[in-house]
Amino acid sequence: MTAADPAGRLAAYQARVEAALEARLPPASELPARLHEAMRYSALGGGKRVRPALLYATGELLGVSGAPLDAAAAAVEMIHVYSLIHDDLPAMDDDDLRRGRLTCHRQFDEATAILAGDALQVLAFASLAEAAAGAAERVAMIALLARASGTQGMAGGQAIDLGAVGRTLSAAEVEQMHLRKTGALIEASVGLAAALAPALAPDRREALGRFAAALGLAFQIVDDILDVEGDPRLLGKTVGADKARGKPTYPAAAGMAAARARATALHADAQAAIAPFGPPAAMLSWLARYIVERSS
């Protein structure tokens, strides 16, 4: 499969995960209505859906059928959205805007935002447990997503991030933090699709792992760069927020030129890792470039 119209395909992935989320989120008409509204407010109708797009593209590359991909795409996006809701809370990053709209706790209230995050996390695991796949594949996906979300992954990265505010980290320390905070879930997006292809050759699985690891780190370094140089109208959030908070970022640790060079090198690593797949990996390759060269 080649990617004749990659932008159109990305839009199709975005529509697909939107539908997959809609199908799994409880209706706002059902009790507890305010909690359901908050979950839907944060999960639906926005975002680049980078993680689901990587998951769908990997699944298509590996010939995985559609329905379990939808369950996995919804799950990884729910984990991402829950982490944004909790990271935005006053006790954490204290953000008012997200994707150009009020953050969940500003639109609703703090208690509802905490519960909406909690409930999205559990719904992610429910989505995987109920996926249209064999029990062994479902368990493998759940174990993988749990590892990526826990203290060795996303939650741990956020803890390191909070603990580092105001301190000066080395570029290597910032990378360790980014690998957990952002990289783990990007890796899981590719890994979940690969978990649905149990017959995949080990060297191919390993190559996809290297692709995702490099891309995950590049993604966050680009995020750091955009926080300095980005256009707030495109980003839908305040620029310079990381610096104002004394947050550890790659440009702060290594300088902007080094940050750009590192992102470029990681992008090259990612492309090299999937080169053996040839033209069928064109969509994954396009997504990697899109992620690294994005302006929002």
Next chain:
Amino acid sequence: MTAADPAGRLAAYQARVEAALEARLPPASELPARLHEAMRYSALGGGKRVRPALLYATGELLGVSGAPLDAAAAAVEMIHVYSLIHDDLPAMDDDDLRRGRLTCHRQFDEATAILAGDALQVLAFASLAEAAAGAAERVAMIALLARASGTQGMAGGQAIDLGAVGRTLSAAEVEQMHLRKTGALIEASVGLAAALAPALAPDRREALGRFAAALGLAFQIVDDILDVEGDPRLLGKTVGADKARGKPTYPAAAGMAAARARATALHADAQAAIAPFGPPAAMLSWLARYIVERSS
């Protein structure tokens, strides 16, 4: 199996889940250390461990082997502990004391408490995904625990609770709230053990479900009663807190005499449900009485 020394057996269950938690919680020596410390502070060394005890007693009744019970007991207790950490937050119930010690956010800080709860929730699902049981049983347990924890269960009950502060609920509405907030996880404790016995006859499975549903509601009504009449030294927390906050409770909705009568009737329902199991259910029967007649 009869329960010759039920108090000793309960103590053994408590020691067993403590060991199961210890085995699964990341060490405080490992990064991110503060987050791991907070998880361990809240999860270890305290609590009646009612949910694991019900799970172990049900498992023994059904002849389920030990190792998967430990995974499930750790999981259900992690979900319970995470819910306590988040419920205690300033934006929720704003509690300073829990089990006679400072609450997690008072001992550490709010951000760490939010993340510790998040990470305990994900560790619960990791524990089930890695249980020494067949993939089908693991998926069944994960789906069951997810339903009990989400908006139709525990998180939804807490949302209804918060939304009801200052309003007067009917006894029926309070029951609906309690069934989700507390009942769902008590039911799941019994259900997880039953999920490990796939050959269990449907009528027996259904009887255990009725036992757990009645007991879960009784448990929370007794909690409400103790919040009015309990001894703060035994409870390890402030008495009268629910009333001071305008929280909906069963005694407030129906009066203290009706609350006591309802708890007694539910206890009788629970005992009747497991009567067909005969003497092998003696430990479950003892636990039900212990839960309803407790003073802390």
